[in-house]
Amino acid sequence: MSFARSRSKIALAAALAATTMLGACSTYQPAPKSFQEATIQPYRLDSGDRLRISVFEQTGLSNTYTVDQAGYISFPLIGQVTARGQTMVALEGAIAAKLKQGYLRDPDVTIEMDRYRPVFVMGEVGRPGQYSYVPGMTAQNAIAIAGGFTPRGNQRDIDVTRKINGRSITGRTSISSAVLAGDTIYVRERLF
Template structure:
């Protein structure tokens, strides 16, 4: 084999390795909005199940699920927009609508009965959808999903999160908090 052929093969091999490494590192570090979203009040979205209590109104007090369009169907007042709202804001919206001809001074309280799930994918024992618990970290979610596979990168993970209606993906440490609705992807480690 001539020197030019060996040099050409070496160049092709180096380009292939560089391309493979670049493909493995396409995810950027998590933006600052990731950390900010973790300390903001909880924002409702599709899949959240709410326990809504209207004081002394047992016929209205029940559990309601935020549908795919982001609404809850509430007796007397119909569809109420819930997506992106905080619990106090939704309490106020329901109370205001109930005051419009139904109740004189409604006292509405809302608690999250069940949060929307988190999704764990990639190099874990059992990829899938799992229940979210407040205070959960990526490592907690991975443990629930059967832990890392032998090929799993245990240093950091890619998290996809919806913030203010936009979807972001960023690389975070496994000890980082996750939010309801997040998708956690465990990459394969290189070595």
């Protein structure tokens, strides 16, 4: 009788452990609708983006500027300008407005992307790390650049962490999904 009880307790403990492990595996939910919507929204600047900013007929102001870790660019005459979360058009307007305040009569500011912030590819890939982002990139492209899947890599779907409205959100999506600059792509190990 005592042996049967021990077996019963062991079976119960194993079932609880399996349930806990399965629960841990399901902590990532399918990517929310906002994941796909973010790929068709205007590009939002963040730390690591490098911009070519030109002010018409002002060669001393026209240069390449990088968005720093705090989300600002340091611009001559006007100092720190908030770039994080802004579109390039909005940032053009913000810089022009500040230059109008006692520096230039009618500044004509244009911004072009010089280099996007990188994507990060982790998990079961040949060379995990940081890679240059290219507009139109898919998760599959990023994984290929990172050396492709390892023999244990799950090739069906991946986990992507993306900053949306200032919050980092992780969701499970297919490998053909579009990625954005700054995304972290994680290739899980397949179960069998």
